[in-house]
Amino acid sequence: MLIEKTRDEVLEDIILSLRNFKKSFGDTQVLQGINLDVRRGEFVTLLGPSGCGKTTVLRIIAGLLDADEGQVILEGNDVTEAPPEKRNVNTVFQSYALFPHMNVGANVGYALRIRGEKKAKIKEEVARALSLVQLEGYERRMPHELSGGERQRVAIARAVIAKPKVLLLDEPLGALDLQLRRQMQIELKRLQRTLGITFIYITHDQEEALNMSNRIAVMRGGVFEQVGTPAEVYDTPRTSYVARFVGEANIICGKAVSVSDGFVTLRTDGGVVTARDGGIKFRAGDDVTISVRRENIQIIDELQDAGLRATVKEKNFVGGLLRTTLELDDGVEIIAARCGIDSPHVPGDVVYVMFTPEHAVAVRELP
């Protein structure tokens, strides 16, 4: 069935649309209304903690699982009812799922063999796919003879050989060590640019998501809480959950005292501060929650025009940054991070926490 494309879809060249799909396993609703439009060539990441439903979304796109409601539209065709083999979508499985009884060549060439391609052609394409993932000459190895990183590359080669419209990757780097993960992030990104294939990528690692994606869908309990570019998600989180999950922002709560031109000023137990309103319409007296990144927190000794009183609790040197943990008067914990190895403050000092209003943003507090 051909679905009429909306004007936006034509203009933006939408390759895949997820329309309000829902899924329950028994009594538990795992997905509650998933909506997403993916543009051709885009790298979209589903980011969320374990168990939030990421894999389920991917399996529904791949056709390995039926949604209870909603539609999957691929290049204007409704493929909701189509079996997996009839969708031009391939998956890199979380466990790689390399066929253990076939060598690397047979694994990678499997999709072409199914299509009935000639042996010589398959051989040529397999060699090309393997060179794409830097595994030239690996055809005769068996999967159990490969390292984790090599297996992962074979899984990618096998999934891209048939030139799918969309490649689905389920935590492909999850099983690799940190160093290899960093390297593979770069390689995957490069591969995606060379092939021009649309990627839908799953991870629970916010750094990975920020590094690789054109857009990130932050997932929580079966819904997308925010979909946006890495900069949008990082600088203007829509909810306190997104703020915390992406970059572990500080969350401060208070009551609005005044509102002006995109900013809101709030009073907390420890003092008064101002933040961007994040598009939320506040009135004086409303509850306000704001998010401030660790690197935007300044610690000063004397109160200036705005700031919150706090006590220094702890200092750590982590990853090239000095991390200071403070406690506000209302008991909320704040973490400040800055370059350098030491600061003049010691635990027990009473100081003031401040930040420029542009660096703080009001967020919604969802249950």
Add this chain to the structure above:
Amino acid sequence: MSNKVKSSKRKRSRRSTFPTLYLAILTVLTYVPIAVVVVYSFNESKISSVWSGLSLRWYKELFRDPDMFRALLMSVLLGVSSCLIAAVIATLAAIGLPRAKLPGRKLVEYLSSLPIIIPEIVLGMVFLVYFSLLNLPFGMTTLIIAHTSFCIPYIYMQVKARLIGLDESYYEAARDLGASSIRAFFDITLPLIMPAVISGMFLSFAMSFDDVIISVFVTGVSTDTLPIKVYTQLKTSTTPKINALCTLMLVVTVFCYVMSYVFSRIGRRNMKTQKEREHKEAIRKA
């Protein structure tokens, strides 16, 4: 402290005496009689109880006996055909039943392995009555039907265990790469469960090869199998030929068990690791 050491020592020694004792009982009850038969099968003497020197005489006589040879042929033919038929039925059942959406699915799955605990004499009687009612002439056909039916559970259980441990994502990956469900079954699932099928086939061949009870109920005039021959010959005369025959049957059966074990070990690395399963369960619980 010293008390603790002592008690743990005592425990250890008790732990090691028990297996030794058990092994001794097992040896006396089972392996000594077997060894006697095996040794005496190489005895030159015509009288079983007198040892007169090493010889292959009884083996030669055994193979020269056309009756025995025919019985061997019958046993092999029966064993091979019933375990092949049983393999097809049991494999399809093990794969199909969990996917079937029929209400009594659990009951059918349970019934599939039940025949193992039904006494053979009951099964034999049941087959006898049933085949008579159907007017089926007793012979190879009835033997194959009866043996197939008691072979199915052995293969079914092996295959089922393998399928439970098999990561579904291999099959899914094949579908994802464009294979129809049938193609994915033949390319992926079947090769991965094949060792279990073969293991079950060896096991059921061994079962069929030494079965007397069910066979005597359903055999025909000219289709006596080896075990039936052993049984009927023992009643008339006990020539040392029987020792040789028993030794041969022992070798075949042991070989089948060993092969069954070997094949059940093959392909284990394709199974989900314990860790993965725990991980999946943890996620499901959370």
